[in-house]
Amino acid sequence: MNKPLPLTEIAGYTNWRKKLILMLLLGSLSILGVSLICLNFGVVSINPKDIISLLLNGTQDKTKNLIIWQLRAPRIALGVITGAALSTVGGAFQGILRNPLADPYILGVSAGAALGACIGIALQHVTGYLFASYLPLFAFIGAMLSLYLVYTSSKISYSANSTGLLLAGVAITFLFS
8 A cells, every 4th residue: 555655755845846936937037037138139229118018018110019029039039949958958968978067068069060060161162152051050960970979989889878978979079179
């Protein structure tokens, strides 16, 4: 039969839950505050009072409406999404390697991305074709190539445990640098 949980475990869970709710609330409020501040910055300055009235009630001023909704709001949304993605990937690196100090530099991801971007720039100079719009694609391909090389080389020699990943990542970083 199931035994009831001790009172200390229940209290620990509720304390953890309260901390989580507080952290989520503070994070959401800080994102909202920074977003409101970022809506104010740009070539055309808009009063914070006008921004709040535009967000809450809408406005008849087409120029301000266009600036806020077509230029500044997408930039803020992309920044929030990118920050969330980077923090998720950082947490995944730290969880996979069981190392709270792990970062993309350890596994060679940054070196691979830099090499891919350099290849894109070199191709632009050699061919004369403008590859500047494809630089993120070249960087992504370089990062994925380095991750593939790290994984396969660590799998061959260390059965892909965290030590093997770290050693292979350092080797690939030096190779691509």
